[in-house]
Amino acid sequence: MSAAEFLPERVTLPGLRRAAEGCRGCPLHEDATQTVFGEGKVGARVVLVGEQPGDEEDRTGRPFVGPAGRLLDELLDRAGIDRAETYVTNAVKHFKWTPRGKRRIHAKPSNGEIAACRPWLESELHLVKPEALVVLGASAARSLLGPAFRVTRSRGEIFESPWAPITLATLHPSALLRITEEDERQAARLEVARELALVAAAISRLAARARR
Secondary structure, three states: OOOOHOOOOOHHHHHHHHHHHOOOOOHHHHOOOOOOOOEOOOOEEEEEEEEEOOOHHHHHHOOOOOOHHHHHHHHHHHHHHOHHHHHEOOOOOOOOEEEEOOOEEOOOOOOOHHHHHHHHHHHHHHOOOOOEEEEOOHHHHHHHHHHOOOOOHHHOOOOOEOOOEEEEEEEEEEHHHHOOOOHHHHHHHHHHHHHHHHHHHHHHEEEEHHOO
């Protein structure tokens, strides 16, 4: 099975969101509180794609509102990108977790789960039609750029992809949160902010060319 079986006939963002609430394309819906669909509007210039919702996202039904989301907001602000003007989503729409005492700990989605959820992500991108796509972490890269793509090897490079003329891969904010050494953590955050600033600059250049 995959999400393809649950796509609505008339594809709009509100319609996709409603249809995704009933998705049974993989087993992850069984343990998740709810589907966490993308957030933003058609025509957003930047789409940011992460791996999957976290605990707070699963409870609220909104993407990137937990600790990683708050850090993403900070990094976007440093880069000069307005979060309100972006579309944010995940490669997988349900929270995959394992229990640890009273806590629910993130578990990495499998290749099969990522592939099963890909029709939702593809539909979002086809509707939004972003100028820039920012891929956050390995799972999002695997979904959109293929299994051979390595974020650690290609991060920070602007390239054209089938999804957007400006595409960039970088670390997921949750990876930055796991860095324990203060100096290393701050350096890593500055580097990701610098990479996001490259996207902002590339969008400005694209807009300038369009005005000529």
